[in-house]
Amino acid sequence: MFESIDDVLIKLKENKYLADESLATVLFLAYQLPKPLLVEGPAGVGKTELAKVVADILNARLIRLQCYEGLDESRALYEWNYQQQLLKIQSDSGEKKSWQKTKGNIFTEEFLLKRPILETLMSRDPVVLLVDELDKSDAEFESFLLEALSDFQVSIPEIGTVKAQRIPFVVLTSNGTREFDDALKRRCLHLYIDYPDFERELAILNLKVPDLSGSLANQLTVFVQNLRSFPLKKAPGISETLDWARTMIILGSSCLETDLVEKTLPVLLKYQQDINKVEKKISSLFSGAE
């Protein structure tokens, strides 16, 4: 339960998710109104993580629907288990049952493969539905999703309409590579998460990787913050910073040095071009805090 914005902030922090005021406000609204929350932002700033943490806080089950190009209803909503239905028909064929009876037998919940959305709707326990990377799916799926999310019900011709037991908390994430339909945007609350500033990133680092020494954490953050001002193909997100910090702990290093950075750069940067570009200028990225 979220009772107030401050409550949201505290609970997020308890679950090791450092949020700023605006994030908490929007989250609170999404919970109270209730409306699906559309979270946009660059990769690795904690969009998916947010959904997971919310699920933890609300004591709800997280159901995740990963989107990809070509995702369709049968993968997202439900599908009849055809193979099993066939088996059933064949095993029944000796008994000479009437068609009505057979039909009643094979179109039951037993033969229904529940996909994430149907699972969400049918769940009796509280659920957080995470529709991840919605921008990767296509427009048809978007409009289908719209229908499911606006009424929280779907109809299955053979069974009837399934209405949500309780309204789930829905989080949609997007890397912003594609624009969505106005209708979808209208139904959601919009939240844009950007890369954190120096203080917040440092705080996150301290919270998530407590073993890291203070001075090293400081150095890492300065470096990453500087790195983001570079024209890179893919700037490092918070998750990369955290990975990097953990790498430092495994390597047992206590201070950031040029050749150490050079060796561990692939943890931060995922494109060879980016790595080549940065390698030459590593030393210039150390200084200039704030």
Added chain:
Amino acid sequence: MEKKILSFARYLRKAGIPVAVPEIMDALRGVQLVGFSKKRFKTVLKSTLIKEEIDVLVFDKLFELYFERQYSPDSEKQPDKIDSAKSELFLNKVFGHEGKGLGANVRGAIRSRLALAVYSVNREEMQKLACEAVEKTTPFKQEDLHDFDELLYQVKAAVEWFMFIFYLEVRKEKGAIEEEEYFICKENLVSLEKMMKELLEKEIISQMGEEGLRQILDYQNLRRKEFSRIKESDQEKIKRQIVKLGKKIATRKGRRKRPGLKGQTDLRNTVRKCVKTGGVPIRLSSKDRIIDEPDLLVLCDVSGSVARFSTFMLLLVYSLQDRYRHVRSFLFIDLLTEVTDYFKNCDPQRAIKEAMEKAPVSDTNNSDYGRVFFRFAAQYMHLVNPRTVVLVLGDAKNNWRSDERLAFKEIAHNARRVFWLNPQPRETWNTRDSVMGAYAPYCDQVMECRNFEQLLEVTKKILI
């Protein structure tokens, strides 16, 4: 308060941001839930009403004008007063003639007041200066309103801003002014500029009423801002938006596999169908993509006046190239060059930059549409067939050279459709050296395309 939020939403709509009634309801309910803490209030409105990064600038401005504009100079921390001897010295350093002290004409001049105010961080004096300067530029003329930058320039000129900057730079170069002093001045000039902007906006609104407010918002509005006026820093935003738009269109139709006559066997569907026939697969079903893919041929004028628009349009075209069988692009000023190869296996943004830098497009640096169309007809006619859509981007300013309407007619005749996008205002077509009229009859459509809003329109009409 409800009224205020409603009219706030109305202004957003006027600025071209789609705000629907349910969203306003959300905003109202949200405000009820959250209460009126200032920062949260803003977040509530923003998250419920604004759904697109590109609109944030307008929202921020309107919010500032609407809810925040109670500028209180007292709230600022007053820094230590700098004693007059020291500031006199500074004045000497900036404006004095090599050790001779200040000339009589400098002492009372407004630039000395400016220098002193900025140097001693005297907010009252700065405010006063800004006020006076804005007063001097009033009353505003209607036609000046759409160019806020120009107005601001006038205001700055009224306090001899540029003179001061000039001296400041020169003396710093020579080492007469210390680094620290220089940066204090620079920093305070920025806050003075902010004061001026705010005052100017206030003045415009009080004089012109709603019309003025609309003009100010339009100025912030990336959707309505002319491509050629968009600041470097905002260009990235537009580019991101264009790529997004391209992706949206590219996935619009049939990226998903639909049933077709040939192609891969769709096992799931086959099994599903054989349920009907008692488990005997009688009919094989298959999936394949069937999409109508035209060829796209883009001719871009990249001369100074159109270059930026062409960049945006090329970016759009290449981010939706999946929709087309082939995309071929040409750049020209008065020389036609094919640049399709630059885009092969390459990020469109980089390719555009490279093509603009490297491709030979000009002999004289003046556009010559006639020559270009003539060359195209002679050299590349085989590319144009009934599947081809030709897109011409240009202002049709021919620099008083002769047109080649016959060549263009031939191109248009062979192509499926021809579209011309012109980044100049419609009123100026066919005036001066614009020869739009010569080519327009052969185009399926000629459209004005000067800002993002119009680009959206155009895209809807011709690219989908």
